[in-house]
Amino acid sequence: MKKRKSVAPAPTKPTSVVRRASKAKRKPSTMSGSKSGAVKTRVVLKLLDDWMKDESGYDEATWPALKQALDRERKKVGARSLFDE
Numbered sequence: 001m002k003k004r005k006s007v008a009p010a011p012t013k014p015t016s017v018v019r020r021a022s023k024a025k026r027k028p029s030t031m032s033g034s035k036s037g038a039v040k041t042r043v044v045l046k047l048l049d050d051w052m053k054d055e056s057g058y059d060e061a062t063w064p065a066l067k068q069a070l071d072r073e074r075k076k077v078g079a080r081s082l083f084d085e
Contacts, residue, residue: 035043071081 067083
């Protein structure tokens with residue numbers, strides 16, 4: 001097996017310069033780059049339909065534990081409970 005030569009990393013700009021430059025070049029956020037709005041909408045609707053058809057019982061089984069964990073973590077930081085039950 002041949003040994004790879006180590007290559008020195010390329011010089012980088014200071015973080016503050018990189019942040020300013022990247023903010024100036026940003027475009028509005030899109031879900032996946034080149035897909036049109038109609039295609040994205042169909043993808044999201046299909047995903048929601050699939051979730052609604054799921055009858056595995058996973059969400060029903062895990063939801064109570066998730067609610068408890070969310071409220072427990074919120075209590076640690078002094079936030080109000082999300083679920084008043």
